[in-house]
Amino acid sequence: MKQKLTIFFSLILLLNGAFAQKSKGLLSGRHLLGMHINTIDVRTPSEWKDANGVRTISGLKNQDFGFSVSAWSLFSSRVDLSAKATLLFHNYAASDRGTYDIANNQFGFELEPSINVKAFEDASFFNAFFSMGIGAGVYSGKVGTYFPVGFGLQVNMKSDTYFLLQSQMRYSLMEDVHKDNLFYSFGIAQKF
Secondary structure, three states, X not given: OHHHHHHHHHHHHHHHHHHOOOOOOOOOOOEEEEEEEEEEEOHHHHHHHOOOOOOOOOOHHHOEEEEEEEEEEEEEOOEEEEEEEEEEEEOHHHHHHOOOOHHHOXXXXXXXXXXXXXXXXXOOOEEEEEEEEOEEEEEOOEEEEXXXXXXXXXXXXXXXXXXXXXXXXXXXXXOOOOOOEEEEEEEEEEEO
């Protein structure tokens, strides 16, 4: 837990430089509304933590799926603020006991505000971005929180439509509710 908080506060200090830019304000930048298809991988982080575990990423058949709706607002030329509501299908209780079975999936609902710092100006056709935030969700009737950190790629189609590919490591702040996991997302966002 202490290590996760140290990472979180270190990243906040790094992002401080991004917010030192002049901004037009939260409501004056471009706004996007997006839909995403997601996968969640709980096995890989558990195996990476095991000293004798395999150091590979689980295949798609060992991951669970979900979908999200997101809102993005351009805060400055290289910083987006986003909020994502996600519905995931996963058997949260069974994965902790090692008796996971995809046929018994339950659902989890998450809300996740994030800061996305881009490598280039927003008008760039291709853009890589670093993302971090804080998330909270309800999983099998229990409330849990997590700290997502990741990278993404954005493709800008004439500043109206954006394709987003994102990968996150989600550090659980409540391991008894849900475990650390890898989260992958592909989405399309439209300017409104």
